[in-house]
Amino acid sequence: MSNAAEKLKFRVGGMDCAACVSKIEGAVRRLPNVAEVGVSLANGTLTVTPAAPIATGMIEREVKALGYSIAPAGAAPAGGEHAHERGDDGHGHGRGDGEAHGAALDGPWWKTRKAGLTFACGAALVAAYLVGVAVPAFAQWAFVVAMAVGLVPVAQRAAAATVRGMPFTIETLMTVAALGAVFIGATEEAATVVLLFLVGELLEGVAAGRARASIKGLAALVPKLALVERDGTQVEVPAAALPVGVTIVVRPGDRIAADGVIVDGHSEVNEAPVTGESVPRPKGPSDSVFAGTINADAVLRVRVTAAAADNTIARVIRLVEEAQERKAPTERFIDRFSRYYTPGVLLVGALVAVVPPLLFGQPWSEWIYKGLAILLIGCPCALVISTPAAIAAGLSAGARRGLLMKGGAVLEGLRSIDTVALDKTGTLTEGKPVVTDIVAFGRSEAQVLSLAAALEAGSSHPLAVAILARAKADNVPVPPAAGARAINGKGVSGRVGGADVLLLSAAAAEGRAALADAQRRQIGALNDAGKTVSVLVVDGAVAGLLAVRDEARADARAGLDQLRAAGVRTVMLTGDNARTAGAIGADLGIAVRAGLLPEDKQRIVRELQAEGRRVAKVGDGINDAPALAAADIGIAMGGSTDVALETADAAILHGRVADIGNLIALSRATMGNIWQNITVALGLKAVFLVTTIIGVTGLWPAILADTGATVLVTLNAMRLLGWKAR
Structure with a gap:
């Protein structure tokens, strides 16, 4: 007997027209203890929700009686053959019905x-x-x-x-x-x-x-074997058996066998098979890579972050x-x-x-x-x-381009969206701060960056990560710092090359060094642009300024323009402060509502709906979940938290703002x-x-x-x- 609480899923062979779906649905729905039946022509699957335990084999017998083969999901119907091809119907009685539906079209059509x-x-x-x-x-x-x-x-x-x-x-x-x-x-x-x-x-x-x-062709993108280093040698192991945490070696020209993070090596990665991007993307340590993408230039070592059943491609196939x-x-x-x-x-x-x-x-x-x-x-x-x-x-075309929708109702509903409310951090922006400006006083910008990086070496603070990333990108040397320590809520201090060096917030710097009026004006201008400013002080004198901001995604402006051209109104809903949000909004040409709590975002979505608007909410964090659930269509952005993905109706896997408009365009x-x-x-x-x-x-x-x-x-x-x- 089946468990009434669990859905039963089967693969059905020979189901390849609308009439097949109707017959199987009708026959199975009439069985005792069946609460709900779902048949997918595109997937060749039958899903049954029991109201009470269903006798073992009852569903299979009913489907076979109609002339189709059936097997539990995970076990393919034998060659797509029907029971009558083996000479019986599962009861020992010879049968011949349904021969026109003799096989699922898994092989060449002329052999069916x-x-x-x-x-x-x-x-x-x-x-x-x-x-x-x-x-x-x-x-x-x-x-x-x-x-x-x-x-x-x-x-x-x-x-x-x-x-x-x-x-x-x-x-x-x-x-x-x-x-x-x-x-x-x-x-x-x-x-x-x-x-x-x-x-x-x-x-x-x-x-x-x-x-x-x-x-289903997406599954073929993932290679069957992966190279794992063991005791100084490289060993081929089945990709399906790779555990989370193991490091694999990816040679130039090879497909990457699992979702992971690069731990060593720099190379360009061709993500076209998964994302549709025509231009390979440069990748290095700490960058994420997808299973099925192609390593172009150099050897990469990748730490596996998801088992085969949970990698990007497997999730895409499952969701579709x-x-x-x-x-x-x-x-x-x-x-x-x-x-x-x-x-x-x-x-x-x-x-x-x-x-x-x-x-x-x-x-x-x-x-x-x-x-x-x-x-x-x-x-x-x-x-x-x-x-x-x-x-x-439509669902398949979207999935192959990183646009996932949880059902035909979502695909159909997207066409009527006339307002899109977007989160800022991680949605309109990259979600990680970068150094945007370096202002030097009495020394070069490279020296300012070098001293700041020396103090931040080894820190995981977002500001430190941004400074170290900029130093690496600019090939600036990072000298050792002695006695580096954090100053609670103010910054960090240490000795570099015999000099006392401080990296402080603008407010903290006022008490440690004399800031000229011109320097204060520069700090104010950077703050007005939504940037966080750190002041570098060397031996008691101001040596430079470093401005950091979470920058807009490269395609954010074009993506918003695409929505406006389609007649869709846009608004930013963010918990960030009004000055930072306003600066980003001004750059992108989008209306801004800032300083919002999760319940505020949900309230604004409902206010827009009360005006008669069809609202899509786009976000990537836990704080977006209430608004995602309240919206007519909730869209989770690439890199989203599991909560956002579960709550949303659709997901944009690859973090492109333009894909919001693409979802609507695909629906239309x-x-x-x-x-x-x-x-x-x-x-x-x-x-x-x-x-x-x-x-x-x-x-x-x-x-x-x-x-x-x-x-x-x-x-x-x-x-x-x-x-x-x-």
């Missing part, structure tokens, strides 16, 4: 059972044509046999669904239409229609497999799989609509077939033929696939794609419905309309996989 059935049906149809030419008297029977080759598996699937309370499936419409055509003597058309139906299903499966492979199991509002509406649409098509087809002959004396054969054509025109496959195919492609592109799909699906049906009733088109064009619409809709959705971020 679905392709085999399509080829067999095509060969049978060609043979029937040849028989008709050679022996015209047997032509009708030859076409009946050709039709049966393809129709029998379809009819078996229709029967299995009907037994489980789903009589109005696409297979049912197909079976009724094909058999009806035989009874009115249109055997050649019936056989051709069945072949076209199988070709359409095969094409759907190929497209579904491509969408599935798009995101979970997201694709959550249906968007439009998708849920289409699902509900299709439940009434299919019975409605059957009713319309029946009325077209019987009303003109009964009431107006029209020929029965002509109108039965038209009624059967309407059944084929009305197949809802293109309509049902129109939304999930686009949503799956996806929704535009969905409406294009719905227009194609319903528009073609409307056209062929009219032409069929007035006698212009028949069975062949009807099935071509349905198959053609399905293929067009799927291919249009697949265009989103090539979506490019700005």
Whole structure:
């Protein structure tokens, strides 16, 4: 028995069209003790939430009865094969149903059972044509046999669904239409229609497999082996078994096998496979690297910071799989609509077939033929696939570019965002202070920096880290300091090269050295620019000033301009002081609300919503979590805390402000794609419905309309996989 508190997750083989999803959902939902069912076409997964313990094997038996293979997540369905391919259904009874859904498209499409059935049906149809030419008297029977080759598996699937309370499936419409055509003597058309139906299903499966492979291909970016140094030698070990804390060696040209931090070496790292960035980024000690990225220039030693199951790529795949199991509002509406649409098509087809002959004396054969054509025109496959195919492609396209969304509802909701509230530190800025200005008095800037770095050597204070990083970047020597010690709340002191050296806050420096008016004005100007100023005092005289500020991200201005160009209002919400926040805001051209507590940020978000605005909140810290939860869409920035990531609806993995606009642009592109799909699906049906009733088109064009619409809709959705971020 399953545990009622735990979700059950399965991999399903052979599920590659919208009809598959509907049948599996419907059949499993009818089982006892099932509270909720989620089926993801893009992932080939089934997730079941039990209301009470479910008998072992019950779900598997139900899915296999419909003609699909199934195995617990983590254990792939054997080659994507169905139970009937082994000769039984799990109960010891031989079966043959569902052969058209013979295999998940994991290998070449032409080797699947679905392709085999399509080829067999095509060969049978060609043979029937040849028989008709050679022996015209047997032509009708030859076409009946050709039709049966393809129709029998379809009819078996229709029967299995009907037994489980789903009589109005696409297979049912197909079976009724094909058999009806035989009874009115249109055997050649019936056989051709069945072949076209199988070709359409095969094409759907190929497209579904491509969408599935798009995101699963991310897993292939991580190398299978990693080099670990042991006892002075390098040993290859499986990357999946790397423990956190071990140091791996990455040679030039190698892919990095795990998320980690560089402990030794400088190199450029090509992050394009993960982030989409076209230009390699220089990396050195203490810089983070992602699994799957490529080391370009020199040997790096990297300390592993995440196990294989928790690295960036694994998290991306996991989040996207979970997201694709959550249906968007439009998708849920289409699902509900299709439940009434299919019975409605059957009713319309029946009325077209019987009303003109009964009431107006029209020929029965002509109108039965038209009624059967309407059944084929009305197949809802293109309509049902129109939304999930686009949503799956949109989520996958975003994930490959570091834009994660927790479900189709988030992807759909982003299009209507008209206000974005952004945190400052770590969102609009890099989240770490840097030395922006060095002002020297009576000596060179390099000497000022060298003396300050000498005092700060070994300290982990953010100010010290910034000064030491600048000294390293400028290749400034850092002499040893004697007796270096912190002066509580004021700065640090020590002796460097025989001189007494102090590095103090501006306020503390007033009591230790004489500051000229010009120096005070310089300090004031730097403070007004939102910078923290330290004063270097050597032997009692002011020797220089060092200004530090957490600088805006390189793309912050362009990212905000992109949002404004899209008609989105922006505002900064920060807990930082008004002067620092105002300076950054002025540089970026964004409205500022400063000195805020977490509850203040949440309150402002709700005030904006009360004005009728759709608000996205972007942040990276624990103090952003309340506002992220209150916003219509919460977006966690790259490097975010776990709390922010859990609370947010979407995540920008790579810390680009421009990606906020890209999220909105992707949402709008996806929704535009969905409406294009719905227009194609319903528009073609409307056209062929009219032409069929007035006698212009028949069975062949009807099935071509349905198959053609399905293929067009799927291919249009697949265009989103090539979506490019700005």
